[in-house]
Amino acid sequence: MAAAEVDVVVIGLGPGGEHLAASLAREGLSVVGVDRRLVGGECPYFGCIPTKMMIRAADALAEARRVEGLAGVADVHPHWDDVAGRIRDEATDDWDDKVAVERLEKAGARFVRGHARLAGPGRVTVQTADGTQELSVRRGVVLNTGTEPAVPPIDGLAGTPYWTNRDVVRLPELPASLAVLGGGAIGCELAQSLARFGVDVTIVEAGERILGPEEPEASEVVTKALEAEGITVRAGVGAEQVSYDGAFSLRLADGSTVGASSLLVAAGRRMNLGDIGLDTVGLDPSARSIEVDERMRASDGLWAVGDITGKGAFTHISMYQANVAIRDLTGADGPWADYRAVSRVTFTDPEVGSVGMTEKQARDAGLDVATAVAPLPESSRGWIHKVDNEGLVKVVADAGRGVLVGATTVGPAGGEILGMLVTAVHAEVPVATLRGMHFAYPTFHRTIETALGDLGL
Numbered sequence: 508m509a510a511a512e513v514d515v516v517v518i519g520l521g522p523g524g525e526h527l528a529a530s531l532a533r534e535g536l537s538v539v540g541v542d543r544r545l546v547g548g549e550c551p552y553f554g555c556i557p558t559k560m561m562i563r564a565a566d567a568l569a570e571a572r573r574v575e576g577l578a579g580v581a582d583v584h585p586h587w588d589d590v591a592g593r594i595r596d597e598a599t600d601d602w603d604d605k606v607a608v609e610r611l612e613k614a615g616a617r618f619v620r621g622h623a624r625l626a627g628p629g630r631v632t633v634q635t636a637d638g639t640q641e642l643s644v645r646r647g648v649v650l651n652t653g654t655e656p657a658v659p660p661i662d663g664l665a666g667t668p669y670w671t672n673r674d675v676v677r678l679p680e681l682p683a684s685l686a687v688l689g690g691g692a693i694g695c696e697l698a699q700s701l702a703r704f705g706v707d708v709t710i711v712e713a714g715e716r717i718l719g720p721e722e723p724e725a726s727e728v729v730t731k732a733l734e735a736e737g738i739t740v741r742a743g744v745g746a747e748q749v750s751y752d753g754a755f756s757l758r759l760a761d762g763s764t765v766g767a768s769s770l771l772v773a774a775g776r777r778m779n780l781g782d783i784g785l786d787t788v789g790l791d792p793s794a795r796s797i798e799v800d801e802r803m804r805a806s807d808g809l810w811a812v813g814d815i816t817g818k819g820a821f822t823h824i825s826m827y828q829a830n831v832a833i834r835d836l837t838g839a840d841g842p843w844a845d846y847r848a849v850s851r852v853t854f855t856d857p858e859v860g861s862v863g864m865t866e867k868q869a870r871d872a873g874l875d876v877a878t879a880v881a882p883l884p885e886s887s888r889g890w891i892h893k894v895d896n897e898g899l900v901k902v903v904a905d906a907g908r909g910v911l912v913g914a915t916t917v918g919p920a921g922g923e924i925l926g927m928l929v930t931a932v933h934a935e936v937p938v939a940t941l942r943g944m945h946f947a948y949p950t951f952h953r954t955i956e957t958a959l960g961d962l963g964l
């Protein structure tokens with residue numbers, strides 16, 4: 508059978524791939540989008556959206572519990588059913604992507620459900636339920652194959668009924684207790700949400716602290732907040748052995764054990780690169796990520812966007828890179844990709860927002876570093892807030908240039924406070940200019956003014 512000729516094939520339709528396929532189709536290009544699972548990828552069905560629905564509900568419970576000590580008494584009765592139902596019906600359509608497929612087709616793209624592989628430059632093969640389709644590509648192939656949950660090779664773990672994020676977002680009811688392997692963003696967000704619904708949670712983190720990529724000050728605030736809610740945080744000790752006999756038992760490296768009725772593995776992600784024919788275009792299928800230039804080109808006629816580029820596993824990075832690739836594929840001008848001011852928010856309570864470099868990254872880069880940390884509880888707004896007002900603003904400056912190169916905001920609405928600091932790092936606004944701004948009273952973001960004042964620049 509002759510291969511069908513098209514302008515662009517998108518392999519994997521995560522947030523970036525879906526957006527790119529629809530946008531190019533709307534521009535009049537002939538586009539085939541391929542996904543072996545659900546159009547939209549991890550974020551809408553198993554990642555950001557369902558977990559943030561859990562967090563919204565869990566935060567409402569926490570806020571109701573704060574009535575005591577501020578405004579009287581609130582009688583709080585958590586119902587997991589409400590969350591499970593909202594995720595099933597409103598977020599994921601019961602894990603059915605019919606609406607997303609229709610949206611893509613309405614934009615003018617053709618959708619194929621199946622596993623796609625490169626079969627040489629400009630050639631793609633798709634294995635579908637009905638057989639194999641061959642595609643010949645005129646303009647380019649875009650890879651957006653994303654990640655799977657990584658399962659560490661811990662003795663006894665394979666073969667037990669452990670959960671990953673893909674199971675937790677579908678739980679019809681909650682377990683009595685949960686061990687969480689990994690204290691990264693997924694582990695911490697889910698641990699706190701489920702604990703607020705009454706689950707007895709223990710986090711086991713092999714690294715020396717939870718939220719390892721964040722500033723140490725941020726990890727400390729979040730650790731204290733989780734512990735204050737009754738979550739056990741075991742950091743600095745990995746699990747060496749897992750057994751299951753109706754309940755889980757984890758033996759940790761220090762000889763202690765953690766028992767729980769269920770186990771969530773949140774120990775990082777594995778990139779989907781091994782089985783997409785990278786070798787047929789001269790790329791290394793065992794590489795940790797796909798190297799791309801500032802236009803998202805991986806090689807001649809091949810682009811890559813999203814988690815697989817290793818530039819930050821976030822939906823906003825996937826979408827940003829898709830827009831860069833769209834500009835390149837349609838012959839438009841830049842701007843091309845720039846990662847100096849990548850931001851992220853971990854939606855624990857308190858939230859952790861961060862942008863650009865941490866203090867350590869700035870020092871490792873050889874910059875002339877100045878830092879300052881301003882505690883939120885000491886601000887007027889923090890003092891008024893009273894209950895659960897922990898948090899801080901940390902700024903990292905390149906003293907030589909007089910600009911911020913990074914910042915961290917921890918606290919109630921920490922992710923929202925971050926906004927102006929993202930602008931500051933991105934646009935390299937001089938610290939002197941930032942200090943001359945007005946900061947409304949009494950806001951949390953006024954703490955930024957305190958931190959800037961303490962920089963000594």
Ligand SMILES: Cc1cc2nc3c(=O)[nH]c(=O)nc-3n(C[C@H](O)[C@H](O)[C@H](O)COP(=O)(O)OP(=O)(O)OC[C@H]3O[C@@H](n4cnc5c(N)ncnc54)[C@H](O)[C@@H]3O)c2cc1C
Pocket residue numbers: 518519520521522523524541542543544545546547548549550553554555556558559621622623624651652653654672693779782783812813814815819820821822823824825
């Ligand atoms: C629990 C959780 C919470 C998260 N929360 C946030 C958050 O709050 N904010 C945030 O910014 N990010 C969050 N993320 C990260 C976010 O989900 C990802 O960064 C985002 O989905 C972008 O991924 P992607 O575009 O690389 O592709 P993905 O979303 O991983 O999608 C890749 C797609 O490719 C398909 N595919 C793979 N191989 C093939 C193949 N060979 N053929 C056909 N199809 C293929 C897959 O089926 C999948 O649909 C979260 C992730 C998780 C797991």
Ligand SMILES: NC(=O)c1ccc[n+]([C@@H]2O[C@H](COP(=O)([O-])OP(=O)(O)OC[C@H]3O[C@@H](n4cnc5c(N)ncnc54)[C@H](O)[C@@H]3O)[C@@H](O)[C@H]2O)c1
Pocket residue numbers: 659661688689690691692693694696711712713714717718719744745746773774775776819820821851852853854
């Ligand atoms: N709010 C957000 O933006 C958000 C939320 C969730 C996930 N994400 C994205 O998804 C990615 C994946 O999240 P994640 O939390 O799975 O990964 P992660 O890599 O951020 O964290 C995994 C953690 O597991 C630990 N770990 C690994 N092996 C272990 C073991 N054997 N025992 C104990 N601990 C172990 C690691 O030290 C690490 O701290 C994140 O990096 C992030 O980019 C983003």
